[in-house]
Amino acid sequence: MLDIRRISSSRWWHKKKSWIFFGIFLFLVFVRISKGSLYKDFFYFISRPFWPGQFQKEVILKSIDQESLIKLNLLKKDNIRLREILSLQQSSNKDNISAVVISRKTGGWWRQIILNKGSKDGVEIGSTVTGPGGLLGRVNNTSLFTSSVTLLTSPESKLGVWVDRSQINGLLVGLGDDQPSLILYSKDADIKVGDFVSSSPASSLLPPNIPIGIIQSIDETLQSKKTAKVLLLAQPQLIDWVQILQVNF
């Protein structure tokens, strides 16, 4: 008798290979959802012997001196204002976490750094990251051992900032190049090349008065707003050690 039964192995679900592909796909979806924390933690372990030591000391010390000087001036002014107003946010240095940069993408499409401190060390999403010179960015994602920081230069970064000389607030937007753009929504805003930009005392995302950069050029061609290019004080392509400031400032 002729057997007309379908050969069972012809169905796709009977093929081992299809299930292997499905399994790989599920695993990768898991990796995607967990934002690659497996890979980042694995990278933490294999890059550990190569973490930077004490080199670039001179560059860092010079930047720290500059930062301290600017910070001191800012704090003096802030103190006077505080005496008058008595109701400003205060930043504390008690909960700072020191971390090493273990992976950096400071050019190209992606502008981020990965640090060797993660949720295990108490780093939280939204924490502020500073380096010698000033603000670098904010923690966007954490894994157990690592945390990823969106740099100020990233197109994803948008922060409220403060122009110290004219005492006005602006928006610092990353454009994907080395100099983010400062947007002031007023055509008459008083800014000059060389003005100092710091984190805004009114910002709910950052502690106040963290040095950010200096205005390098101003574009006044737009009708309703003024934009300026900001030269950042902290240089993420050189920095190996950073400070993570906790969220509860």
Place this chain on the structure above:
Amino acid sequence: MNKFLTKKLSIISFIFIPIIFLWHPSWLGFLDVQPYWPLFWLLPWSMINGSINGLIFGLFLGLILDSLTLDNNFTQIPGLIFCGFLFGRIKLNSDIFVGHFRYGLICSFGSFLCGTFYFLQILLRNFSDSNSLMFIPSLKNILAEVFLTGFFAPFICSQLLRMFKFSRGKL
């Protein structure tokens, strides 16, 4: 164990792509831009295993690399899927010398496609802002990436292709 490693050489090398992507060595870059690493693996893989395999692994690579970058709004998947499919249509060339240069050209083209897809996403998202300032850095990124990918492809792709062929021969 050795036999397993030899057989699965291509899959094992696949695992290291995200590690190199994270490593991002600055001394290898040009204008602070890196070559587009996933294409070096995807080209030989697709050439040997065909378009469908190329497409699937393009998707897999995209999923992993997207998870490592912080941009939640932009994805590398369309570019890599397209490249995987396209690379699968390319026949292997017996002439070694021509083959080497071909890898460079193909990878450059692939990198240009991926870069353009990524740039288009950034443009579409920022369409309302009409931020023309984004054009110059994006163009710089694409061109530097195309140059670097094309420069390194002949060295890396030919070695990977030889490795994959060798591991396939052992199956």
